[in-house]
């Protein structure tokens with residue numbers, strides 16, 4: 001039997017009276033794409049924050065290929081092969097696309113922002129341009145990140161996360177804030193890159209058409225718990241999911 005690449009067990013997290021994670025158990029299998037859905041405040045971002053080291057769970061364990069990662073810093077989690085994006089792109093707006101990518105790579109290779117010194121490195125630039133090509137962004141190489149359309153910024157932000165060549169990638173609302181015509185091309189690029197590297201990917205998404213089309217399995221969160229974890233059709237047709245989540249998400253999106 002294949003072992004999960006990530007096994008989250010018994011995760012709990014409270015913020016005062018709010019229980020954001022209430023005994024969350026999730027296995028992520030190698031090479032799979034998981035959609036994560038849930039109402040606003042269901043605990044989706046909290047879950048990603050705990051896995052990627054941005055939040056420490058109050059209780060529970062997160063195993064990456066069998067090794068505990070609770071307690072590691074975000075940087076150390078990234079170094080072990082788990083990358084992420086945020087709801088809002090984390091780009092340097094006054095730098096070009098190539099500079100954003102080379103900076104990310106330099107920072108990974110070095111131990112911090114001493115990486116700035118490595119910006120003119122032609123090998124880094126070549127690698128950045130190859131990444132841009134992979135995402136169909138080559139014509140934006142010399143554009144400033146702050147001047148790009150939102151869909152391009154989202155894609156560039158994901159490309160930056162992938163500089164680490166992660167084995168597992170977490171995307172927090174990769175298509176939020178972009179037009180409905182842009183959503184599918186963005187997902188097509190991201191999924192192609194994910195599959196080409198046999199990466200595991202989990203993405204938070206409010207658009208049910210995107211979830212249905214791109215997920216191998218879907219996790220539905222409600223009030224800090226996993227309501228159901230199954231194939232997309234099973235989850236989408238589940239009565240509780242339809243009543244508690246999909247109805248509300250239609251209004252949301």
Ligand SMILES: Nc1ncnc2c1ncn2[C@@H]1O[C@H](COP(=O)(O)OP(=O)(O)OP(=O)(O)O)[C@@H](O)[C@H]1O
Pocket residue numbers: 015018019020038039040041042043044045046047
């Ligand atoms: N740092 C924090 N301090 C206090 N409360 C928080 C904090 N982070 C999250 N919460 C609360 O925990 C609950 C879960 O939040 P979370 O952001 O994980 O939900 P979500 O499912 O990602 O929602 P959305 O779809 O709106 O992004 C919410 O009630 C939220 O207000």
